[in-house]
Amino acid sequence: MYKADIITIGDEILIGQVIDTNSAWMSAELNKLGIGVSRIISIQDNEDEILRAVDNSFNNADVILITGGLGPTSDDITKPALAKYFNTRLVFNADVFLEVSNRLSIRGLPMNEKNRHQADVPESCTVLMNKAGTAPGMLFRKDGKVIISMPGVPSEMKYLMNEHVLPLLSGSFKSGFIIHKNIMTYGIGESLLAERLENFEKELPNEIRLAYLPSFGIVKLRLTARGDDEAKLKGLIDQQVRKLYSIVAEAIYGEDEVTLEEAVGNLLLERNLTLSTAESCTGGKIASMITSIPGCSAWYNGSVVTYGNAIKIEVLGCNPETMERYGAVSEEIAREMAIGAKEVFGTSFSIGISGIAGPSGGSEEKPVGTVCIAVASPHGVVSERFRFGDNRIINISRFATTALNMVRKQIINM
Amino acid sequence: MYKADIITIGDEILIGQVIDTNSAWMSAELNKLGIGVSRIISIQDNEDEILRAVDNSFNNADVILITGGLGPTSDDITKPALAKYFNTRLVFNADVFLEVSNRLSIRGLPMNEKNRHQADVPESCTVLMNKAGTAPGMLFRKDGKVIISMPGVPSEMKYLMNEHVLPLLSGSFKSGFIIHKNIMTYGIGESLLAERLENFEKELPNEIRLAYLPSFGIVKLRLTARGDDEAKLKGLIDQQVRKLYSIVAEAIYGEDEVTLEEAVGNLLLERNLTLSTAESCTGGKIASMITSIPGCSAWYNGSVVTYGNAIKIEVLGCNPETMERYGAVSEEIAREMAIGAKEVFGTSFSIGISGIAGPSGGSEEKPVGTVCIAVASPHGVVSERFRFGDNRIINISRFATTALNMVRKQIINM
Numbered sequence: 119m120y121k122a123d124i125i126t127i128g129d130e131i132l133i134g135q136v137i138d139t140n141s142a143w144m145s146a147e148l149n150k151l152g153i154g155v156s157r158i159i160s161i162q163d164n165e166d167e168i169l170r171a172v173d174n175s176f177n178n179a180d181v182i183l184i185t186g187g188l189g190p191t192s193d194d195i196t197k198p199a200l201a202k203y204f205n206t207r208l209v210f211n212a213d214v215f216l217e218v219s220n221r222l223s224i225r226g227l228p229m230n231e232k233n234r235h236q237a238d239v240p241e242s243c244t245v246l247m248n249k250a251g252t253a254p255g256m257l258f259r260k261d262g263k264v265i266i267s268m269p270g271v272p273s274e275m276k277y278l279m280n281e282h283v284l285p286l287l288s289g290s291f292k293s294g295f296i297i298h299k300n301i302m303t304y305g306i307g308e309s310l311l312a313e314r315l316e317n318f319e320k321e322l323p324n325e326i327r328l329a330y331l332p333s334f335g336i337v338k339l340r341l342t343a344r345g346d347d348e349a350k351l352k353g354l355i356d357q358q359v360r361k362l363y364s365i366v367a368e369a370i371y372g373e374d375e376v377t378l379e380e381a382v383g384n385l386l387l388e389r390n391l392t393l394s395t396a397e398s399c400t401g402g403k404i405a406s407m408i409t410s411i412p413g414c415s416a417w418y419n420g421s422v423v424t425y426g427n428a429i430k431i432e433v434l435g436c437n438p439e440t441m442e443r444y445g446a447v448s449e450e451i452a453r454e455m456a457i458g459a460k461e462v463f464g465t466s467f468s469i470g471i472s473g474i475a476g477p478s479g480g481s482e483e484k485p486v487g488t489v490c491i492a493v494a495s496p497h498g499v500v501s502e503r504f505r506f507g508d509n510r511i512i513n514i515s516r517f518a519t520t521a522l523n524m525v526r527k528q529i530i531n532m
Numbered sequence: 533m534y535k536a537d538i539i540t541i542g543d544e545i546l547i548g549q550v551i552d553t554n555s556a557w558m559s560a561e562l563n564k565l566g567i568g569v570s571r572i573i574s575i576q577d578n579e580d581e582i583l584r585a586v587d588n589s590f591n592n593a594d595v596i597l598i599t600g601g602l603g604p605t606s607d608d609i610t611k612p613a614l615a616k617y618f619n620t621r622l623v624f625n626a627d628v629f630l631e632v633s634n635r636l637s638i639r640g641l642p643m644n645e646k647n648r649h650q651a652d653v654p655e656s657c658t659v660l661m662n663k664a665g666t667a668p669g670m671l672f673r674k675d676g677k678v679i680i681s682m683p684g685v686p687s688e689m690k691y692l693m694n695e696h697v698l699p700l701l702s703g704s705f706k707s708g709f710i711i712h713k714n715i716m717t718y719g720i721g722e723s724l725l726a727e728r729l730e731n732f733e734k735e736l737p738n739e740i741r742l743a744y745l746p747s748f749g750i751v752k753l754r755l756t757a758r759g760d761d762e763a764k765l766k767g768l769i770d771q772q773v774r775k776l777y778s779i780v781a782e783a784i785y786g787e788d789e790v791t792l793e794e795a796v797g798n799l800l801l802e803r804n805l806t807l808s809t810a811e812s813c814t815g816g817k818i819a820s821m822i823t824s825i826p827g828c829s830a831w832y833n834g835s836v837v838t839y840g841n842a843i844k845i846e847v848l849g850c851n852p853e854t855m856e857r858y859g860a861v862s863e864e865i866a867r868e869m870a871i872g873a874k875e876v877f878g879t880s881f882s883i884g885i886s887g888i889a890g891p892s893g894g895s896e897e898k899p900v901g902t903v904c905i906a907v908a909s910p911h912g913v914v915s916e917r918f919r920f921g922d923n924r925i926i927n928i929s930r931f932a933t934t935a936l937n938m939v940r941k942q943i944i945n946m
Contacts, residue, residue, distance in 0.1 A: 129741075129743055129756075130743065130745055130754070131555075131556070131559075131572065132559055132568075132569040132570070132571075132572065133559055133560065133563050133569070133710075133712065133756070134555075134556040134557060134558070134559035134560030134561075134563065134569075135556075135560070135712070135745075135754070136556070136745075137551065137552075137553050137556045138551075138552065138555075138556075138572075139551050141545075141548075141552075141574070142545070142548040142549075142550065142551045142552075143548060144548070145545075145546055145547055145548035146547065146548030146549070147548075149547050149548065154546070155546040155547070155548075156546070156575075156576070156581070157546075157573060157574065157575050157581070157585075158545065158546065158552075158572075158573070158574035159571060159572070159573050159574075160555070160571065160572035160573075161570075161571050162570070163743075167570070167571070171571075174588075189722060189744065189746070190722060190723040190726060191722060191723070191726040191743075191744045192726070192733060193741070193742070193743045193744065221921075224901070224919055224921070225919060225920065226919070227721060227724070228724075230723055230724065230727050231727065232723040232726050232727060233723045249922075250921075250923065252723075271746075271747075273923065273925075273926060329549055331549065340549075395837075397816075400820075400823075401819050401820055401822070401823025401824070401828075402811075402816030402817070402818075402819030402820040402823060402835055402837065403816070403820045403823070404816075405815050405816030405819070405820070405837045406814075406815055406816040406817045406819070406820040408815070409814075409815020409816060409817070409837070409839065409928075410815070410924070410925055410928065412890070412891055412892070412924055413892070414815075414839070415839050415840070418839055419839050419840045419843065420836070420837040420838050420839040420840060420843055421816055421835070421836075421837035422834070422835075422836055422837070422847075423809075423816060423819045423823070423834040423835035423836070423837065424834050425823065425828070425829050425832055425833050425834040426829075426833040426834060426877065428878070429833065429834055429876065429877060432876070433836075433847060433876065462843065462846070462847065463840065463843060464842070476826075477826055478826070478827075510824070510826055511824055514823070514824065
């Protein structure tokens with residue numbers, strides 16, 4: 119099995135100002151090709167450190183992925199360092215120059231000296247065009263090994279990995295198979311899920327491992343199969359997936375990387391239904407999650423984010439007496455918000471949500487973390503009250519996913 | 533100045549299942565003591581890898597912090613590996629045994645063979661008692677250097693760092709100071725900024741380094757000062773900060789880790805002003821960014837997320853003729869949206885934003901990445917049209933920060 123080293127370059131990592139998330143993503147992608155990551159090394163923007171790390175990794179791995187230090191500013195020195203390591207010189211590359219100037223002109227920005235330098239690349243490397251930024255990727259080959267340098271900006275790194283690096287590696291370095299299959303669940307906590315899957319886990323075939331990846335109420339169950347017979351591995355995975363459905367069907371909302379909002383969107387699309395939202399405590403989070411999905415306008419009409427109460431009454435038509443009697447954070451108001459939004463946007467479904475995200479604003483009777491959620495559907499309105507923790511950011515996410523899951527359940531039970 | 537290496541051990545990191553957040557935290561803490569982190573190395577639970585990494589770091593750094601591989605299960609082999617490296621043997625430690633059995637009995641758990649082994653420690657190490665878990669920390673000294681092994685569980689690592697490691701290091705390895713100061717800028721691209729700061733950078737005192745950290749139009753300028761005289765370093769930093777203000781004042785929206793939305797909120801609060809938003813293409817992103825700030829309700833009233841056009845007319849009072857003549861993505865409609873939201877929410881400021889986030893929906897005249905933003909203020913309405921790239925998620929963020937910065941400029945120029 120081929121070995122890879124990942125080298126991430128950037129002072130910001132070593133002073134603790136930035137958490138290196140690139141390496142985990144790259145490692146997972148390399149795994150899918152059956153390439154094992156042997157080491158992840160983070161170093162400073164320092165020529166000696168870069169030369170030492172690259173040389174060290176060159177003697178350790180078959181594939182070396184480097185990120186960072188390719189920006190246009192003077193603290194970015196990866197490019198000259200690599201040119202030195204492969205003792206070649208920097209030469210002007212017209213294709214890169216055109217790509218950079220196009221990107222700039224689209225934004226109405228001038229081409230200056232610094233951007234001009236983005237077009238200088240080591241003579242002996244293969245340039246990997248970067249349509250996600252101004253710094254090109256660079257590929258070097260030596261003694262049957264490949265060394266690839268990419269920008270540290272996650273979106274640019276991912277673009278280069280998907281467009282150039284992974285296809286190339288799968289061609290020349292693929293060895294054996296590592297197949298991952300994700301089953302997305304919501305509504306059963308990790309430890310309870312683990313309890314219910316205890317025997318399932320015991321009975322897993324040797325080729326397969328199970329991992330629990332929880333985040334904000336969602337628990338991703340990842341099955342990983344390793345071996346040489348791809349067809350056999352796929353068969354084993356399918357078997358285990360069917361088994362999972364038979365054990366925790368009610369919690370499974372989708373497979374692979376589907377998000378809860380995408381799952382809800384797909385259900386709505388299939389049925390020609392539409393959704394709108396009226397958000398108080400989530401402050402547009404649900405809308406923002408939904409509208410990050412391309413094409414969501416086919417099933418999502420919009421949201422009224424009501425941070426003031428007046429607007430709940432004026433735009434959503436909430437009843438001042440209800441507000442008076444039950445307070446803004448109540449199932450009653452959540453229901454009126456949902457009904458109001460359904461009316462205003464003319465959708466088949468609507469979410470009304472009101473709660474206390476914190477850190478302050480809680481009371482004895484309605485502590486921080488309390489949220490009231492209502493879902494209006496063609497069959498009426500359902501509402502529920504929940505209680506989460508004290509962290510504002512986490513609460514907002516939990517509130518949002520809980521509301522989306524309520525909609526999902528309503529559609530499925532229609 | 534003393535150098536530290538951080539070694540994180542664990543297969544889960546190298547298959548991309550876990551993002552290493554420990555290293556960033558430890559690096560920031562070491563920095564405060566004036567100890568610079570030279571490298572962060574992540575390796576598998578493998579004896580050879582561990583021995584090689586420790587030996588390598590021993591020749592590179594004065595302080596070596598190791599996390600992970602201390603659990604009770606068979607894949608945790610850091611302890612025997614270290615015993616081998618320092619060629620000593622594992623011996624039973626009664627204090628650790630008592631600590632572990634106490635922790636277990638509190639939870640009503642029995643003492644089993646695996647937990648019993650937690651009490652075996654390398655004979656030559658100093659045990660660092662761990663009241664946050666069952667695996668003790670271990671400290672080794674050799675040739676005036678220290679090698680410290682801690683569990684990878686963040687809460688246990690932090691306990692050991694705060695209780696034992698940091699006090700110890702500040703005693704024997706504190707060397708000088710490292711001071712960081714961040715200046716947050718928006719509106720000038722990294723390369724243009726670098727051009728304008730070229731002389732500033734050249735004239736920086738030797739103790740100070742400048743780094744550019746860009747993300748979605750925001751460029752964080754990080755000044756780092758190293759030296760022995762803390763007061764002098766602070767003075768130098770203040771000097772350079774003042775210099776930065778004199779060069780790129782219009783781009784600076786704040787200092788340290790303040791976000792653009794926080795900066796806008798602070799400006800509004802100081803002046804007793806309020807804001808609302810009418811979002812089409814950003815789909816609630818601006819509202820979501822703002823409402824993640826605790827206490828934002830003091831200056832933010834809400835948003836109308838208009839994914840359908842009807843709602844622009846019904847709720848925001850956009851003119852159907854304007855829609856007809858200029859289209860939904862136009863400065864004219866953005867202006868009417870801003871005016872409408874200002875009206876509906878009764879705020880002093882309002883944002884109206886309409887654009888094409890992509891990936892589809894673009895045209896010759898209005899390509900993907902086009903956005904029209906209007907800001908209504910007590911002094912009237914300003915609007916502008918911008919063009920960004922093709923990536924939906926990035927566009928939504930760029931649209932949002934661009935709008936927030938327009939509000940910021942309006943307030944400042946009032």
